[in-house]
Amino acid sequence: MYSKDEIINILSSNDDSILKTADEIRKQYVGEDVHLRGLIEFSNYCNRTCYYCGLRYENKNIQRYRLTPEDIIATAKYAKNIGLKTIVLQAGEDVCFSNNILCNIIEQIKKLDVALTLSIGEKTYDEYKSFKDAGVDRYLLRIETTDKTLYNALHPNMSFENRIECLYNLKSLGFETGTGSLVGLPNQTIESLANDILFFKTLDADMIGIGPFIPHPCTPLGDSDVDLKKNFDLSIKVMAITRILLKNINIPATTAMETLNPNGQIIALQSGANVIMPNITNDECKKKYTIYPNKQNQDIILAKEKIYSIGRAISVNKGFRSK
């Protein structure tokens, strides 16, 4: 177990031997299999105004779309047919999907005998419970940053305390709970990244998704002066330390990593990651799910080729957190 100071030292130094250590821990605790999760981005409507995200309500420069429940279920069936074992439903915080509509979709998808993950933001305890009762297995809700001042500056009309409460509610309801943070936000310190990692450990998160921050031109952070290479390298390190501390959890090689480095996914898979989330949303819609520019949507065939090219295998099970 690293202390906060040790984590800060690792993140601040040029030494990246930590990546190799993370790769060894990954191999020892979760093996060589890579889990594929079929991602369906079912709506880019959002009533939030997060400063970094292109889906924010105030961005009028985006064509909004929302899949019908039939489209969502058909896409899930396609995923099942091509052998995917987990479906991830992600969207902005779109009020048009009522709890009833969502629970119906969930029940239909669960009939396919797949694991199901939701990533649709902050909901009440009772709403989360209804998803759990309908059959959802996992939930992804990134804390984004544990620096409360920074969190509040980036999330108007939201509350840091509520975000934390949502994560503990998800845990207590028995979801496999995923969180994670953005790396390289303006005004984010190395110390706060160390706190993020320690928070993942305290929560005992089952999944952690780490992404480098990529400025989106139609957001308030659009002209932030960020060093994208630095954000990429730092995000890989944050991910590696997370693997070393949490050992047996699931960690994706994220799309944002792939967006900043043509070899990003492979580097991630060799620095602690064991999951890839290919995007199976139809082409027209996935182009519009622009949380940041040039998003490199992961193609399933290419993902498989990459996994084989580094001598890894594709998991044949649902890929719950290994005990």
Ligand code: SAH
């Ligand atoms: N509404 C859902 C899903 C949000 S999109 C929710 O609140 O959980 C998924 C993730 O994209 C976010 O959690 C955020 O970490 C990431 N993201 C958004 N804008 C980004 C940007 N500009 N650069 C990198 N990642 C970004």
